[in-house]
Amino acid sequence: MPVKTQNEGTFPPMHVLAKRAREAAGVLALSPAEQRAEALRHIAAGLRSETEALLAANRQDLEQADVSASFRERLTLTEERLEGMASGVETLAAMEDPVGQVLAEWERPNGLKMRRVAVPFGVLGVIYESRPNVGVDAAALGIRSGNALLLRGGSESFHSARALHKVIQQGLACAGLPEDAVLMAPDAGREHVGDMLSAAGLIDVIVPRGGRALVERVQAEARVPVLAHAAGLCHSYVHEAADHELARKVVRNAKLRRPGICGATETLLIDAAIAPALLPKIVADLAVEGCTFRADEAARAILPDLPAATEDDFATEWLDKTLSISVVDGVDAALAHIARFSSHHTEAILTEDAAVAQYFMQRMPSAIVMWNTSTQFSDGGEFGFGAEIGIATGRMPPRGPVGPAQLMTYRYEVHGTGQLRP
Amino acid sequence: MPVKTQNEGTFPPMHVLAKRAREAAGVLALSPAEQRAEALRHIAAGLRSETEALLAANRQDLEQADVSASFRERLTLTEERLEGMASGVETLAAMEDPVGQVLAEWERPNGLKMRRVAVPFGVLGVIYESRPNVGVDAAALGIRSGNALLLRGGSESFHSARALHKVIQQGLACAGLPEDAVLMAPDAGREHVGDMLSAAGLIDVIVPRGGRALVERVQAEARVPVLAHAAGLCHSYVHEAADHELARKVVRNAKLRRPGICGATETLLIDAAIAPALLPKIVADLAVEGCTFRADEAARAILPDLPAATEDDFATEWLDKTLSISVVDGVDAALAHIARFSSHHTEAILTEDAAVAQYFMQRMPSAIVMWNTSTQFSDGGEFGFGAEIGIATGRMPPRGPVGPAQLMTYRYEVHGTGQLRP
Known part of the structure; x- marks a missing residue:
């Protein structure tokens, strides 16, 4: 389609x-892989050398922000956080480059040689809340994967975002790459979000990074494909053939290692056959660390002191030290509960029965399914992807952790020697 | 998200x-691969054994249809066409099964084993015009790839579609698969299209098969991902280092083998350095077969009798024996023309200079790029995919020819032995 020049x-x-x-x-x-790696190393260096200016810009945001304590906490930059961002950027600089990789290669009987080659999406539109690190992470992922970015961070973080953006553009320029490869909204205006969502043909993919309200708005309005992480309502299912000790330590890690991340388990499903023996131990393990519970009737028959769970509780992503509990009658009941309440992020089964694990995994609608390990491993870094722009919970690819190699589409290249189609 | 049961x-x-x-x-x-293959073989057999009933249903449509000759031609079933559909279904029955294929497998330093496994999209919503064969092709692709289908064909083909649907459901039932795996609109009502486009969470992917008006409506309205084939405005570029004889025969095939298919070349770009010697020969080759032309000024300087091309001509997918011609100054000018007018389907370069071919292919925004062969090879069958539901011209995967192996998404399976995330 011609792009009209107006x-x-x-x-x-x-x-x-x-x-x-x-x-x-x-x-x-x-651009060569090494040139983009060089830009990333310059950006990491800039995050370290410009600490003063970055913290000053951040103070300006903090002074103007009339927000909750947790909001302020996410908005705040510190020397330590800048160092964390810099080392994350360096990790990506050292990652294998996905651009131009030959994903498949074959030859047809008529001699045509076919190749499927990885190419960047093009322009990513990243819409995020007032967490300055998200813009830097996204820019680094974009540069590593050969994608240009258009960033729009929360308006409360505008000065921080602008200062970080300057470091990013300097890094690009030092490596001889165009500064326009990472651009950001010119001011804190709220109309920019809607304008990005309507930019079909200009932005190739929208990545919303934030809470459910933001993601739902983006999904409802976008005229551009959306790479969305809707929610992380993850389940851990303790099957009757589980190793009890393994189940106790894995559930504890899955729930409490960091209760606020999307891969944290929100609901425990446990087989009725082992619940009387095992559930009290799991609950005690968690309670001692301050966890609270919402339990269905079958669980309360075993532990009557637990508060009763409502339907809504099972549909809630707690992101906190709260665990919903349901006692189920076997793997099919567990799957039915997950089908009803899951956000299609990550689910786990804990069992020593390989056939049941296989049965569970094959029937799983979610992007990630785990066997005998913690749902908290749902993370691009833990998958070996170097970093991630999020965990995509949609059905279409890319889904699951989206690292540099997932921020790619492909092109078919066909090499002939004058073949004609009969 | 809970699906409310109302x-x-x-x-x-x-x-x-x-x-x-x-x-x-x-x-x-x-279901096992072989069970779905069996369903496909039953469907092929049904298309042959039910010929009388299918042709009778088709006559009913034809009697009621007050449509153009070309519309009637696409709507018409014949014994030969039914045989063609049956053998297409059999081809898919014999194809390798994509369901459950392990796309990647690796192990992390902590011993976690990761697998990326191909799984079907789920439910495909296929919206097509009054071409009864499209419903059968789509159903066969769906069954082979483990996807269920919801079909809505053009209202003029309703009786044909219903008769074919009966054959499909019988085939599923004979193989012990649920008849609901392929469902169709209950009547010829036009509201069903809009209802499918709004079925987010119920339909996973919408596949529009039809003209530009249908595709544009679907893209504008759909609240579900769309696998769209927007148009096939394909270019063949004859570079100055082209082999003249190869260029002549390839351009002739690319334009005239079947001018009405999406992979047909619509615009010829030719380098100024060779145009005076080669363009008259190419034009003569095509003119003798009834082709007409729209030429830019530089081409008309060589062949003054050719009609002048307008901007709109270069933006037109002729699907007929008409060729737009532009004389360009080298590969960058060819790329600029393509960037402006291409529908991102298929483009070809004809040259003996491998470095230029590589340069051209690397800069190509289209899904398929060919070197020294005919754009008419843009077809799932020719790619070895068995069949295709269309050529996706969007940026996101799947793009290019979409065969059974492309109608898949994936799931990550992680196998641990009690690992905890530190």
Whole structure:
């Protein structure tokens, strides 16, 4: 379809920026892997050398922000956090480059040689809340995967985002790459989000990074494909053939290692056959660390002191030290509960019965299914992807952890010697 | 997210059918490859044994249809066409099964074993025009790839579609698979299309098969991912280092073998350096077969009798014996023309210079790029995919020819031995 060349003044600023990013994306996609690695190393260095300026910009945001304590906590930059961001960027600089990898290669009987080659999506539109690190993580993933980015962070973090953006653009420039490969909203205006969502043909994929309200708005309004992480309502299912000690330690890790991450287990399903013996121990393990519970009737028949769970409790992503508990009658009942309440992120089965584990995994609608380990392993780094822009919970690829190699589409290249189609 | 169980009567019929298809999809995805192959063989046999009933249903459509000759031609079933459909279904029965294939497998330093496993999308919603064969092709692709289908064909083909649907359901039943794995709209009502487009969470992917108006409507309205084939405005670029004889025969095949298919070349780009010598020969080759032309000024400087091309001509998918011609100054000018006018389907370069071919292919935004062969090879069968549900021209995967192995998403399976995340 021809892109009409009109006076740019008639377009929203984010559409104009998306066009500039698209130009830069063409250069980025063709740049050598090492040049993009160099840009990443310059960015890491900049995050360290510009600490003062970055913290000053962040103070400006913090002074103006009239927000909750937890919001403020996410907004705050520290020297330690900047160092963490820098070392994350360096990790990506050292990762294998996905651009141009030959994903498949075959030859047809008529001699045509076919190749499927990984190519970047193009322009990623990243919409995130007032967490300055998200913009840097996304930019680093974009540069590693040859994608240009258009960033729109929460308005309360505007000064921090702008200061970080300057470091990113300097890193690109030092490596001889176009600064337009990472662009950001020109001001804290709220209209930029809607303009990004309507930018079909200018932005290739929208990545919303934030709470459910943001993700749902993006999914409802976007005229562009969305790589969305809807929620992490993850289940751990303790099958009757589970090793009790393994189940106790894995459930404890899955729930409490970091209760606020998306891979944390929110609901424990446990087989009726072992619940009387095992559930009290699991509950005691967690209670001693301050966990609270919402239990169904069958669980309360074993532990009458637990508060009763409502339907809504089983549909709740607690992100906190709260665990919903349901006692189920075997693997099919566990699967039925998951089919009803899961957000299709990650589920686990704990069992020593390989056939049951296989049965459970094969019937799982979620992006990630685990056997005898903790749902907290749901993370691009833990998968060996170097980093992730999120865990995609949709049905279409890419799903699961989205690292640099997942931020790619492909092109078919066909090499002939004059073959004609009969 | 919990699926609310409400009185089905409050939902549109297509949503109710989509839920039934989803139940069947679960069975289909777990069925052995051979069972689905058996269903396909039964369907092929049914297409042959039920010829009389199918042709009678088709006559009913033809009697009622007040449509153009070409519309009537696409709507018409014949014994020969039914045989073609049957043998297409048999080809798919013999194809390798994509369901459950391990796409990648690796182990982490902590001993976690990771697998990426191919799983079907789930429920495909196929919206097509009054071409009865499309429903059968789609159903066969769905069964081979473990996807359930909800079909809505053009209202003029309703009786044909219903008769074919009966054969499909009998084939499923004979193989012991649920008949609900392929469902169709209950009547010729036009509201079913809109109801399918709004069926987020019930239908996983919408596949529009038809003209630009249908595809554009689907893309504008769908709240479900769309696997769309927007248009096939394909280019063949004859580079100055092309072998003249190869270029002549390939361009002739690319334009005229079947001018009406999406992979047909619509625009010829030719380097200024060779145009005076080669363009008259190419034009003569095509003119003798009844082709007409629209040429830019540089081409008309060589062949003044050719009609002048407008901007709109270069943006037109002729699907007929008409060729747009532009004389360009080298590969970058060819790429710029393609970037402006291409529908991102298929483009070809004809050259003996491997470095230029590589340069051209690397900069190509389209799903398929060919070197020294005919754009008419853009076809799932020619790629070795067995069949295709279309050529996806979007940016996200799957793109290019979509065969059974492309109608798949994936799930990550993680196998541990009690690992805890530190």
